[in-house]
Every structure is written in C-alpha cells, then in structure tokens.
Amino acid sequence: MNIVGVAACVAGVAHTYIAKEKLIKAAQKAGHTISMETQGQIGIEDELSSEKIKNADVVILAVDTAIKGRDRFTGKKVVEIPTEVAVHSSGKLIKHIEENLKL
Amino acid sequence: MKNLNIKKNLMTAISYLIPFVCCSGMLMVVGNILGGQTIKNFNGDMHVADVLFTLGGDGLGLLAVFISMFIAYAIADRTGIVPGFLCGVLCKEYGYGFLGGLLAGFLAGYLANYLKNTIKLPNWFEGIKPMLILPFLTTLIVGLVMRYIIGIPINALQGFITSTLTTLQGGSILVLGLVVGILSAVDYGGPINKVVFVFCLGLMSEGYTTPMNALISASMIAPLGLTICYLLSRIIKKDIFSSDETNALKSAFIMGCCQITEGSYPIILNDLVRITICTAIGAAVNGALVFYWECTNPIAWGGFFTIPGQNHPGLWTAALLIGSCIFAILCLFLKKKPSASTAESEEEQDLNLSSIKISG
Structure with a gap:
C-alpha cells in the first residue's frame, strides 16, 4: 500500500526524525511504499507533494503537536498516534493498519 | 473534553517556546559573563554587556506573553x-505570571474558535469579522475575566507556591529533588x-530556577551514564555493548x-x-543533589551550555557526574549484551494499539 505521513514532536530535534526513520524502515520491511514529511524545529522538510497524498491509501500522523497543513488530508484515511508509538512499535503499528484497513 | 486537545495544544506552544x-x-x-547589569536608564551610559543582559532578562520576563499567544495560536x-498576545500582556502586567499566561492562552484560543464558528454576519460585513470583531470581543472577554475573576485565585496560588518552595527545608527539598529528577529523566x-x-x-518565571536546573542535568544522565558505563566495561573487560550500540553511543554522547x-x-x-531503572535511580540522586546544593541558573535548556550561567558550576557538574556514575555502575551490572539475533528482529514494546x- 501507499503510505504518506507526517512526524512532529515537541522539541522538534530528535523524536521527529527517529519516528520518521522507524516508520520508513518498518513500512519498507513490510513491502509498502512510504513518504514521510517532518515538521521539526527547523520547519517543514521533505514536504509531501499533493500527488503523493492523492495516491496514498493511508496517512500516518506521528505527531505530538498541532501540525501545519492538516487540511491536506481531509477525506483520507488518517491514523494519528504520538511519536512515541512510532518510535517504540512502528512494525506493530504497520501491521495493525494492514489488518484494519482491509484493502 | 477530548476534543479540547489540551495536551497537544500545550505541547505545540512549548515547541515554539x-x-x-x-x-x-x-x-x-x-551578558553576565561580560559583566552586564540590568539597564535602568535607557538614556544613560550602557555597555554592550548590559544590552545583552537586559535583552535576555526582558525576554524571560515576557514568558507569560509568549506562552499565552502561542497556545491561543x-x-x-x-x-x-x-487575543493571546494581549491577554498575555495583561498577565505580565498584573503579575499572573506563567500560570496566568497558560490559562489566558487556553481561554483566548477556545473563545476565539467558538466565536469564529458562531458569529454569522451578512456577506458584505464578513470582512470586518476577523479584522475587528473576533480579536476585540475575545480580548475584551478574556481580559476582563482574567483581571477580575481568575486573576485573584492565581495571585494567591502563586504566593502560596513561592512561599512554600522558598521555605522548604532539609528532607522535603531532597524529596522534591528526587521527584523532579525521576520524572524529568524517566x-x-x-x-x-x-x-x-x-x-x-512556571517556577523559573517566578525566579525559582533550581527545579529547571535539576531537569537539565537529569535529562543528561542517560547519555552520559551510558558513556561512562561503556568506558568502565572496557576497563573491566565486560563485553556488554554490541558494535551497533558503540556506534550509536558516539552521537548519543554528543547529543547528551x-x-x-x-x-x-x-x-x-x-x-x-x-x-x-538505572536512569530513575541516577536521576533521582542527581535531582536531590542539585536541590540540596541549591544550584541555580537562568537558562532553561542547553546541557553543558548552561555552565556559564550556573551559580555553582562545580557542584552542578558534580551532581551530574555522581548521578551518571551511579547510572553507569548499576547499568554495568544490569545490562546484557544484545545478541545478534535479537538486534536483527528488533523486539518491540507492546503498546496498546487496539485503541x-x-x-x-
């Protein structure tokens, strides 16, 4: 499946990027394509293109704060979790999504 | 209550803060290192150091304004x-402090949202709504509520907290240090x-900086402790770090x-x-020591970069090292080398995903 996601934590220097890495690793291991945007202290990096969002089957928001551009995902299937979940259990999270999405 | 998203909004503001x-x-x-002092007369003689010191002090004095504005945002x-900005200014002026700023920010934010969705105006008049009506009404209501209703208990509460903390002695200081240390690090x-x-x-904006100082060093216990533990393990030739871990440790130390x-x-x-377990014990000892030695500093974040601001740089560093060494020694006994296979399969925590x- 096609996954897009946003990661954003409070300090915006560490959890954000660990969550991104873990999610990318777990998704690729399970054979999905994934693009992650980060909204750290530095601002938005790797911004998701509207095409990627359009083609996505599911949106993963690993966020502890309010994020910019949330309205981009209106009408999409959205999974929202704290960054902690992505950091600790990204593999299980992907599996959980697979089971519940029933594609 | 769930829709209010209190935690997420607070965290967003903290992330800006x-x-x-x-x-x-x-x-x-x-400014302090260069010998600066707070400028009282802006027309008189002033040194560059005074300018820096005063600017920094003014910045910290505006914490209430900043937090209120960004929560509302x-x-x-x-x-x-x-409305968040103006109500924050009100909190600063009437001495409601950081706590008042927090409340004002939430009130202003929720009220602004509510008014935005409820006030309906004819089309030709719609332009005036975001320009004048929303900010004016929100500020008016929240400002008056803060000044005449909520401000009174807040002032009392702040007086109570400050007087309690400044009169704490002996054992209770250590307990406070233990708790702050554990919760900061765990x-x-x-x-x-x-x-x-x-x-x-919040306490820092009231001029009580020891708790923040304990949080700073407690946050550094784990990375520094792991580094010390690694060095010790090399000395006594106990093989408990995998090569991946050794690599990760380098950046962990720098970041720490x-x-x-x-x-x-x-x-x-x-x-x-x-x-x-090691972190909690190390951080608890560290927190208690920082409180016991009454280490203060005006910087709220920055690890070793706070040393120039420390009133007792030696004691603060000692508290940090003692905590880290306790962590390291405990860790030396408790930690096991991850076997190659478990490192590969990456055991994951069982979080409750069903929700x-x-x-x-």
Whole structure:
C-alpha cells in the first residue's frame, strides 16, 4: 500500500526524525511504499507533494503537536498516534493498519 | 473534553517556546559573563554587556506573553494570535505570571474558535469579522475575566507556591529533588519530561530556577551514564555493548552534552526496563543533589551550555557526574549484551494499539 505521513514532536530535534526513520524502515520491511514529511524545529522538510497524498491509501500522523497543513488530508484515511508509538512499535503499528484497513 | 486537545495544544506552544527560552537565557549568560547589569536608564551610559543582559532578562520576563499567544495560536490559528498576545500582556502586567499566561492562552484560543464558528454576519460585513470583531470581543472577554475573576485565585496560588518552595527545608527539598529528577529523566525527553518542563518553567518565571536546573542535568544522565558505563566495561573487560550500540553511543554522547536525550534511544530500546531503572535511580540522586546544593541558573535548556550561567558550576557538574556514575555502575551490572539475533528482529514494546483508530 501507499503510505504518506507526517512526524512532529515537541522539541522538534530528535523524536521527529527517529519516528520518521522507524516508520520508513518498518513500512519498507513490510513491502509498502512510504513518504514521510517532518515538521521539526527547523520547519517543514521533505514536504509531501499533493500527488503523493492523492495516491496514498493511508496517512500516518506521528505527531505530538498541532501540525501545519492538516487540511491536506481531509477525506483520507488518517491514523494519528504520538511519536512515541512510532518510535517504540512502528512494525506493530504497520501491521495493525494492514489488518484494519482491509484493502 | 477530548476534543479540547489540551495536551497537544500545550505541547505545540512549548515547541515554539523552547528556542525562545534558550535564546533569552543564553543572552543573559553572555551578558553576565561580560559583566552586564540590568539597564535602568535607557538614556544613560550602557555597555554592550548590559544590552545583552537586559535583552535576555526582558525576554524571560515576557514568558507569560509568549506562552499565552502561542497556545491561543495553536488552538485557533491566526484568530488566536492577537487575543493571546494581549491577554498575555495583561498577565505580565498584573503579575499572573506563567500560570496566568497558560490559562489566558487556553481561554483566548477556545473563545476565539467558538466565536469564529458562531458569529454569522451578512456577506458584505464578513470582512470586518476577523479584522475587528473576533480579536476585540475575545480580548475584551478574556481580559476582563482574567483581571477580575481568575486573576485573584492565581495571585494567591502563586504566593502560596513561592512561599512554600522558598521555605522548604532539609528532607522535603531532597524529596522534591528526587521527584523532579525521576520524572524529568524517566521517559527520555518524552511527554512526562515536557510536563515537568512546563512546571519548572512556571517556577523559573517566578525566579525559582533550581527545579529547571535539576531537569537539565537529569535529562543528561542517560547519555552520559551510558558513556561512562561503556568506558568502565572496557576497563573491566565486560563485553556488554554490541558494535551497533558503540556506534550509536558516539552521537548519543554528543547529543547528551547538549541535553538531547533521544540519541541514546537505540541503546535504551534494546533493554528498556533495565536501563530505565538505572536512569530513575541516577536521576533521582542527581535531582536531590542539585536541590540540596541549591544550584541555580537562568537558562532553561542547553546541557553543558548552561555552565556559564550556573551559580555553582562545580557542584552542578558534580551532581551530574555522581548521578551518571551511579547510572553507569548499576547499568554495568544490569545490562546484557544484545545478541545478534535479537538486534536483527528488533523486539518491540507492546503498546496498546487496539485503541488506535483509523478515521476518514
């Protein structure tokens, strides 16, 4: 499946990027394509293109704060979790999504 | 209550606030080192150091304004900025402090949102709504409520907290230090740490900086402790770090020196429970020592960069090292070398995923 996601934590220097890495690793291991945007202290990096969002089957928001551009995902299937979940259990999270999405 | 998203909005504001307090604190420290003092007469003679010190101090004095504005912004987006800012100014002027700023921000944000959705105007008049009506009405209502209703108990509460903390002695100081230390460190920069951060920042804006100082060193216990543990393990030739962990440790140490705990995650996650026990004990001792020695400093974040601001740089560093050494020694006994296979399969924590819903 096609996954897009946003990661954003409070300090915006560490959890954000660990969550991104873990999610990318777990998704690729399970054979999905994934693009992650980060909204750290530095601002938005790797911004998701509207095409990627359009083609996505599911949106993963690993966020502890309010994020910019949330309205981009209106009408999409959205999974929202704290960054902690992505950091600790990204593999299980992907599996959980697979089971519940029933594609 | 769930829709109010109190935690997320608070965290958003804190995320804007962190660089603000770092920068202001650092300005104060640089000014302080150069011998600067608060400028009282802006037309008189002043030194560069005075300019820096005063700017930093003014910055920290504006904490209430800043937090109020960004909470309101997190809740109501643009509409929140003006009422959040003005109500924050009111909190600063009447001495409601950081706590008042927090409340004012939430009230302004939610009210601005509510008014935005309820006030309906004819089309030709719609333009005046965001320009005048929303900011004016929100500020008017929240400002008056803060001044004449909520402000009164807040002032009393603040007086109570400050007098309690300044009169704490002996055992109770140590207990407070233990608690602040443990809670700051135990989730490695996660949500618990940030809640303590808000609490400490509130006390800091009242001029009581020891709790924040304990949080700073407690956050550094895990990375520094792991580094010491690694060195010790090399000395006594106890093979408990895998090569991946040794690599991760390098960046963990550097990040740890700047008070970013998260660099230690790759190592901590291999053995979460055992290492967290070490962290809690090390951080508790560290917190108690920082309180006991009454270490203060005006910078709210920055690891070793806070040393120039420390009133007792030696004692603060000693508290940090003692805590880290306790961590290291415990860790040396408790930690096991991750076997190659478990490192590959990456055991994951069992979080309760069933509550995670897919919406849309």
